[in-house]
Amino acid sequence: MSNKIGGWAGKVLRVNLTTSSIVYEPIEQYYDYIGGMGIGYKILWDDHKDDIKATDAENIIVFSAGPLSGSGVICTGRTTITSRSPVIEKHLIADGHFGGHFSPAMKFAGFDAIAIEGKASRPVWLKIVDDKVTIEPADTLWGKGIFDTHAMIAQMMGPNAQVAAIGQAGENQVPLSVIMTQGGHSAGGHGSVMGSKNCKGIGIIGTGAVKIAASNEKMRALDDHILGIIGANNNGVVPSTPQSWAEYSAPISRWKSRPGLKWGAADQEIDLGEVPWNERNRIGFRTSMAESYIGVEYANKWMKRTGGCHSCPIRCFCELKVPELKSKYNRKSEHISNVCMGFLVPQYLMGTKNGTEAHAMAGVLGAQILDDYGIWCNYGLISHIFKFLKTNDMFKHLLPEDEYNSIPWALWDNQDPAFLIDFYRRIAFKEGEISHMADGLYDLIERWGLDGTNPALGYWDIHKESKTKVFNKKTNAAVHHASETAGQVGTLINVVFNRDAQCHSHINIVNSGLPHDMTAAIAERKWGEGAFDKVNWYTPINAAKVRFAKWSLVKNVLHDSLTLCNWMFPLLASPDKNRNYEGDSTIESQMFSLVTGIETSETELDFKAERVLHLHRALTILQMNESNMREEHDVLSDWVYDMDPDKNFGQEGTIKMDRADMQTSLDMFYEAFGWDIQTGAPTRATLDKFSLGFVADRLAARGLLPG
Template structure:
């Protein structure tokens, strides 16, 4: 059936690697789920099998885009991957997100999603050239790192193509693995799913277009509106230093352009200077944030330019030219590109000092190795875990004498990044050692090895060290064993509630784009009060008890996050609640997503109507979690935080200035209020039949009821 809306390609591409069958189905069945994450969750629900693992052949992995992807709408260059994840307890469903140009290319090839099921008998990759889809041998690239694999697929498909691939970690079924596409864009947690299918990667060449309903002038007007209120990465709307054009500044802002910053490795070095908010043709200079990862000195030596995703003016990817990568470490190239986590995880593991050469090299060497092997860190969980355990001197009693002697600890002690050259192969190649390789296996599968090694305070060999009591590890959701990701450390109960919903770290930046906007607290609090009610926004480390406004704020953030991951647009920039424009009193515009959707699809919706469509997928996700866990009480089985969240800073109480400590009773009250705001059972946190049916999810209520999981 023909889909009359703009934005949609209209087809879901299916590939069965067991039978070599290739077919399509209409996207029409998924329009109510908005695309991206919504498509992924609906397909996984429809193909659910009790007890299935992420590495089982019949598990489905879905790569999907939304109606905005490839439309030219600002920041619409992302793709979602959805599947059961070996990286979380019970292999529950998770979704990850990848930028670059792969999502639009899938749309231009004529598809809204690629769903892969089955497992090939030999290594393969999937070639998609518009309607010509084939399964190709990957024997020549199996065993190679991601960088060589991407080069080989690109060579086979042509320079105009896009692709993604796993590294050796995914091939070896390491749970903490992912895949990447060129330019440093990555999605974590599903590399082992691809590896279990013998699927090395996917190459796409699309020669079609994304049809949109709007006229060119209408799109231009909306673009002009957005460019007049957009900030930088994390929607920082003020620069990091005092500048002539701005009333405010914030040292934590990712709006780094100023006189001291130079793209020193560019063919012709670029001295940035100030970049005022109304210089629209220079927006791409704002986010020169390599100094956050390697320091000012090495930024001015190594930064070649900023890169980024399709249709994004922000350009948050740092492209560095680091001669030492070849001269000292013998890598094949001196270039490395990534953003944020790609650079910072290595220094979470090593005891380096910011601003030093060791720090700068650890960031780049560590990022290069992890990306090439395809290792996922779980938002730094594995690296915080290693560093805390090393400082506590636990490894002597956890590893065999043979393995302990095999690890070059002196390199770590001396801050030498060569330690990572030794460590990361232990993760990516867990079976390549004469000893048990407990260290590599632990970092490649922390969800399992926290239990295997009894790191929960029940192992007398390590003085009952308790990972759930150690704030330095940053393990936040105890049940799901996932890392703190913009939780109590920046947004009190709002961030904490966001961190209980999903089965992995939530990757939600809706609140960060407000909390870290850079404006004075009183001004942000005023804006949040207008949006959510009085008391929604506390100063960091000066928290007040839970209230309705905070609950509304937290729910709104999750809905916007799911909205962005479904449409798909970047949640590291949107929503635009604030702006750098003093003439707008620093207010942004939260209706932009609805304006984009309406113009592109021709389906006129309000912000509230679009949010309701996104909430449908959140509700399905919650029902799915109860189904997969076979749980009658998600409050006790899923939404449990680590002890350190409540016990940090023992000399301070919740609410005292200077602590991120939460209060146990207050958080239980917050959960009850949160559940009620979603329409879930207030005791168990499971959606009620009435709620599910109100979102057109009666089939989910029926399934839960048949399993005895639906609240009474």
């Protein structure tokens, strides 16, 4: 190791738009919180104010990166955005994330994080060229979509500017709105926070460097080690179809490349063929996932190439060329770059079927509209709820008659994607009663009586309805790899955060594609016997599952702090038969040690990440002014327990959970974290153990510390 400390850029930029103050903080005070999410939570803890709304000037929004971003280490192009969320009751803290190239540029400019507070008196944007930071007028940008905003800021700064911006939805303070950077990378939930500050976006040009403590030889050796272990997106380590080089295959794997799958819209058509695991110069073809979203026919027709974030060889994004977007729907561009929910959300809303043209077109058209307006999907909830209300003819009871009659329902009935043009416009510009679908779900439930209190809806209760996918009854967060993913493991992961759990640590092993027995064996070696149940066939809670859940959460927070992609890492499995398909969970600590020069073991790094998680829990308690997390936060919707009425918990073929088992699970989960078993709140002993005594003091002073 050399003597220089690498990784961190050195400064946190603090901007107050009310006073136009621009100051720098040294990064050293955040080392114990790693970076990224850790910086965000620490700033929000330090500057906590009771009972403010997300859209109040006093609220702070933090764009942050960790020591790995910009270092060039694999999959480190992530940015964490932390702030109070207008989508959650009491506007609790939440974090959104995007990839792309924004945080590397921020680091090259010399900043680990940008924290914005206050409210400008007129529309502005923040211009950063290395250490020159200015607040610029945004009158000409206000009202523009995100795509034009990216271009206009880049035109003013230079084409290499990386831009994070909001669209009309954020400007209009639509709670379900995003902040997006170039290439279709968006972070959900905080667009309106920027809008409330009259801040259209941030443009950055960074010409400096992220320092690296280790030698090139060591960095390349680690890079090569990772390339021998990493799989496709979500760490699928086997191909999705049988191939000559592979011992195993599984349709669930996102290793989609195969003969006959094409980049058909590329100027030179490329048939992907087999992409064996050890062909390092072909890894970028491996995860061509378009067929999962738009069907193989349209994937082969529209796929131009894969895309994604800085330093990532996996390329989970789909760059599509769809002439009909211009010719049929009068869009400005026939190109769309996105992944996963970007395509799926409008398809969920339309209820289209994969393999049809309507489905494919709904995905690409909807993705382009959502991205330009900057609308967030709340991890699909807006679509699931819309579809349920429409299918059950409930909108006529919820909307004024004139408004109801003005909506082109026939387009939806005919599965015409043009419906999305009308619907999303109403959302982005807050047109009419239906636009409240983009409120926080707590507000929408109260407004429309979706909690079993509206007689016009037959006392329908959203928390009893599995189709609408509201998983947490208190936060109203969506299902996100929850009870359907390893039973109690996914369930416990889904109770901790205030929005949908964006944790993929568990899915990255559950969906590796290896035969179940091999996955179970990896899980058993890691967490103990019984850690991983058979799919849809669950056993009662045990200590191994609790260890699996805790480990997953800690790794998730670690990744969002480093900042490293949790949609790929951790890598517990590998495609290498010679390794017996085992991965390597120490890679993150190897990355951290080489880049920063601070030799740190996996255990030591996980300890820092766990500190950040305790801080999140404490901040949630402080913001709620409530310490009884068991009864006021960690509560599941009724359908989670009551679905499949003809089956019991533990029977083959159901993912239903059991109320008593879940309370036992919470007991064990709280104990594993050192939280009070009665309430689920961190104890003083635990906070002290993680050098968070100042957190304990503040909670104690408010009567929020257990015991």
